[in-house]
Amino acid sequence: MAQFYVTDLQQSDTNEKAGLYQFLATFSDKTKARVFYTKNPDWKITSITRLLTVPCPICRKDYFCNCLERFSDTIHNEIVDSGLLPE
Numbered sequence: 490m491a492q493f494y495v496t497d498l499q500q501s502d503t504n505e506k507a508g509l510y511q512f513l514a515t516f517s518d519k520t521k522a523r524v525f526y527t528k529n530p531d532w533k534i535t536s537i538t539r540l541l542t543v544p545c546p547i548c549r550k551d552y553f554c555n556c557l558e559r560f561s562d563t564i565h566n567e568i569v570d571s572g573l574l575p576e
């Protein structure tokens with residue numbers, strides 16, 4: 490998979506005091522993933538968990554895999570470039 494297009498990012502759970510943020514990300518191919526962020530003070534992805542709604546875009550498994558974790562930098566850049574993170 491060459492490029493991830495994040496089309497939507499919804500904040501789903503937040504602990505601002507601890508700087509912990511959880512988002513539901515939707516990709517252009519309908520893949521959905523829970524993205525765990527810390528903000529301290531810069532945004533950093535700590536973990537990505539793909540939801541099992543559609544097969545993995547990378548390995549095509551329809552059960553749990555860690556593929557998206559390997560692309561967390563790419564996904565983060567994509568999210569930042571699209572201005573999807575809250576202020």
Ligand SMILES: [Zn+2]
Pocket residue numbers: 545546547548549550554555556557
């Ligand atoms: Zn996979």
